[in-house]
Amino acid sequence: MLTLILYNVTNGLMLGAFYVLMALGLSLILNLSNVINFAHGNFLALGAYMALELTKVVGFWGAFLIAPLLTALFGVAVELLMRFVYRRDPVYSLLLTFGLAFVMQGLMLWWWGPTPQEMHMVPALEAPVSADLFFITWYRVFMVAIVIVTVIGVFAFLRYTRVGLRIRAGTLDLDTVSALGVNVKLLRTFNFTMGCLLAGLSGVLATGAIGINPNMGDDLLMPSFIAIIIGGVGSLTGTLFGGLLIGVTAALTAAVYPAASEVVIFVMLVLVLLIRPRGLMGEEGMLT
Amino acid sequence: MSKTPSSRIPRRTILRAGVAAGALQITSPFILTALGETPVKIGMVNPLTGVLSALAQSEVDGAKYAEAEINKKGGILGRPVELLVEDSANDVGTGVQKTRKLIDRDQVDVILGDVNSGIAAAMGQVTNEKKVFHIVPGGHTDTITGTDCHWNVFRVCNDTTMDTSAITPELVKRFGKKWFFITPDYAYGHSLQDGFIKALKKLGGTYDGDYLPINNQDFSATLIKAKGYKPDVLLNNMGGLTQINCMKQIVQFGLQKDMALGGALFEFETVKALQPEAQAGWWVMEWWWDQPKVPEVGKFVADYRAATKKTPSARDWFGYVSMHTVRVAAEKAKSLDGPKLSLTMEDMELPPDVALQAGKVRYRAGDHELMPSVFIGQMHPPKAGPDDVYTIEAAVPGDDAAGPVADTGCKMVHPA
Numbered sequence: 268m269l270t271l272i273l274y275n276v277t278n279g280l281m282l283g284a285f286y287v288l289m290a291l292g293l294s295l296i297l298n299l300s301n302v303i304n305f306a307h308g309n310f311l312a313l314g315a316y317m318a319l320e321l322t323k324v325v326g327f328w329g330a331f332l333i334a335p336l337l338t339a340l341f342g343v344a345v346e347l348l349m350r351f352v353y354r355r356d357p358v359y360s361l362l363l364t365f366g367l368a369f370v371m372q373g374l375m376l377w378w379w380g381p382t383p384q385e386m387h388m389v390p391a392l393e394a395p396v397s398a399d400l401f402f403i404t405w406y407r408v409f410m411v412a413i414v415i416v417t418v419i420g421v422f423a424f425l426r427y428t429r430v431g432l433r434i435r436a437g438t439l440d441l442d443t444v445s446a447l448g449v450n451v452k453l454l455r456t457f458n459f460t461m462g463c464l465l466a467g468l469s470g471v472l473a474t475g476a477i478g479i480n481p482n483m484g485d486d487l488l489m490p491s492f493i494a495i496i497i498g499g500v501g502s503l504t505g506t507l508f509g510g511l512l513i514g515v516t517a518a519l520t521a522a523v524y525p526a527a528s529e530v531v532i533f534v535m536l537v538l539v540l541l542i543r544p545r546g547l548m549g550e551e552g553m554l555t
Numbered sequence: 556m557s558k559t560p561s562s563r564i565p566r567r568t569i570l571r572a573g574v575a576a577g578a579l580q581i582t583s584p585f586i587l588t589a590l591g592e593t594p595v596k597i598g599m600v601n602p603l604t605g606v607l608s609a610l611a612q613s614e615v616d617g618a619k620y621a622e623a624e625i626n627k628k629g630g631i632l633g634r635p636v637e638l639l640v641e642d643s644a645n646d647v648g649t650g651v652q653k654t655r656k657l658i659d660r661d662q663v664d665v666i667l668g669d670v671n672s673g674i675a676a677a678m679g680q681v682t683n684e685k686k687v688f689h690i691v692p693g694g695h696t697d698t699i700t701g702t703d704c705h706w707n708v709f710r711v712c713n714d715t716t717m718d719t720s721a722i723t724p725e726l727v728k729r730f731g732k733k734w735f736f737i738t739p740d741y742a743y744g745h746s747l748q749d750g751f752i753k754a755l756k757k758l759g760g761t762y763d764g765d766y767l768p769i770n771n772q773d774f775s776a777t778l779i780k781a782k783g784y785k786p787d788v789l790l791n792n793m794g795g796l797t798q799i800n801c802m803k804q805i806v807q808f809g810l811q812k813d814m815a816l817g818g819a820l821f822e823f824e825t826v827k828a829l830q831p832e833a834q835a836g837w838w839v840m841e842w843w844w845d846q847p848k849v850p851e852v853g854k855f856v857a858d859y860r861a862a863t864k865k866t867p868s869a870r871d872w873f874g875y876v877s878m879h880t881v882r883v884a885a886e887k888a889k890s891l892d893g894p895k896l897s898l899t900m901e902d903m904e905l906p907p908d909v910a911l912q913a914g915k916v917r918y919r920a921g922d923h924e925l926m927p928s929v930f931i932g933q934m935h936p937p938k939a940g941p942d943d944v945y946t947i948e949a950a951v952p953g954d955d956a957a958g959p960v961a962d963t964g965c966k967m968v969h970p971a
Contacts, residue, residue, distance in 0.1 A: 271779065278775040372604065381608035383796055383828040393807055401782065401808045402775045477772050477800050478828065482605055486770045521767075521776035526740040528776070529768035 283514020308484025314470025342463025499549020
């Protein structure tokens with residue numbers, strides 16, 4: 268029994284790592300621009316399809332590096348559109364990203380079709396680590412390593428660079444940051460692009476686990492939102508813990524009562540909202 | 556900078572455009588009538604988005620191909636056929652709403668759909684209430700033609716009992732009777748697993764398994780359990796994209812080395828989306844494009860490939876058969892009236908160029924289930940060509956697989 272629990276906790280941490288990567292991108296955009304990006308899952312799918320096409324030309328490793336950058340570039344174009352709604356009621360940005368999600372999904376469906384596709388991986392990555400740890404493939408190890416490196420990179424960037432400090436300051440009070448002479452437009456563009464870069468990276472990593480299809484981001488979007496709310500809106504550290512927590516909880520539930528593995532994270536959401544509405548690490552008043 | 560007046564669209568223009576667009580909705584049917592014969596409208600509701608979208612699209616492709624074919628040969632009762640397709644988004648509420656829209660606003664004569672059994676059953680309630688003839692091309696749950704059967708609802712695909720009772724003896728004979736199920740937690744999954752358990756128990760088998768959420772993405776926890784249970788056969792009952800992910804993880808974890816893989820359906824669309832290493836196991840096909848002994852199939856496949864640039868799957872065939880069923884039944888009944896069509900179709904045989912397989916294929920009177928052969932065979936990496944991924948090992952007659960009507964629980968009541 269203990270072995271089974273340990274297996275599932277490990278599995279949950281790996282699953283959670285993926286939610287973390289996705290939620291981090293969402294959280295960055297939400298914190299600075301106050302935009303709930305409903306199209307984030309579609310950016311993930313776009314990243315995956317870019318990787319699929321690029322693999323044919325530059326191989327897996329080339330695609331792994333270039334696809335997130337191309338997704339980020341598309342994010343720049345979308346952010347220019349978002350500028351029209353920043354100063355309006357948040358409902359406008361919500362509706363815009365909601366509509367964008369449908370448009371992106373429709374375009375991907377039209378271009379690549381509904382049939383799921385497989386990306387050619389490096390064969391060594393698909394093998395299990397050992398006979399006992401058969402459920403941990405080298406691809407999963409690679410995925411977790413990339414998430415760790417990315418999370419450290421994002422946190423270091425936000426803490427030690429001038430732009431990162433401005434983003435953090437803007438999260439608390441964007442008007443004051445603007446009054447101090449910071450180009451807020453550019454800051455928002457950069458931040459949105461960074462969020463899309465993380466979505467693109469999530470997409471490339473997801474290809475090895477769930478394949479590629481136009482709807483692939485849909486089922487990952489909600490757990491990512493929940494990770495943000497559980498962790499606390501406005502707190503990236505909270506997002507990190509939120510993602511890992513729902514990953515482990517879902518995996519442990521799957522071991523005991525699998526049919527509830529999806530619903531359990533919604534139950535967690537309800538409990539957190541009832542007991543501690545600001546989330547585990549969020550600040551008072553961020554979720555109003 | 557403010558816009559110049561000339562660059563703005565005047566409010567009155569927008570209002571006029573709105574009124575014109577509204578008027579068009581009301582007047583368009585009269586314009587169509589004036590131009591020619593009113594078309595026979597067939598409404599199809601299918602999940603074009605969501606995890607079942609690839610299967611749904613194939614059914615739409617098959618139906619559209621049949622629409623063109625029927626129109627080329629003079630339509631139905633001398634009237635052109637028009638197929639209207641709506642997306643149910645794999646959601647029961649949306650599916651029901653689209654069905655009502657097709658019936659009330661578009662005034663369709665016949666309804667087709669849905670791939671999702673839960674939606675198909677809910678649509679059946681609506682079409683029955685509205686007395687509209689309804690064909691379910693590809694929703695497999697037993698109850699649709701079982702306990703919840705309706706006089707107006709017919710089904711093309713097999714029910715889960717047919718698929719499970721056809722393949723269970725083969726899997727037991729070849730691999731053993733200790734099984735582990737991975738099953739989606741919705742109507743189709745429960746119906747499928749119940750069918751398997753019933754057939755397995757008859758042969759003295761034992762089992763364990765997990766019900767998982769319909770959109771489940773990670774199967775590790777269940778696969779850890781499956782490995783511990785040491786079954787003879789691991790049955791992947793998931794559907795669409797989730798079945799692919801499940802299969803992929805089974806192979807990544809190397810479970811196929813310790814146990815045989817199998818299940819009821821592994822559809823052509825899904826097989827083709829798998830990497831070659833994961834193309835394995837014993838499965839049911841409800842129709843297969845490669846039947847060398849049936850000349851009609853060869854011609855159909857060649858024509859279909861030429862027109863659509865793809866090899867037809869069972870789902871394409873479901874859509875194709877559904878449309879032609881309406882044609883054959885309407886011509887026989889000389890009417891599109893729901894009750895008349897229904898009575899005509901009972902025990903109606905499909906012509907060979909529609910049935911596209913050996914033997915007679917009919918809609919059984921007692922439960923309105925089509926009785927085609929159930930193909931059993933092995934999935935494998937491509938052999939002679941990219942579509943040669945399955946080899947038929949046996950064909951079980953539909954009547955044998957389905958069992959007697961009395962066992963379905965269907966009590967058919969026709970309108971007075």
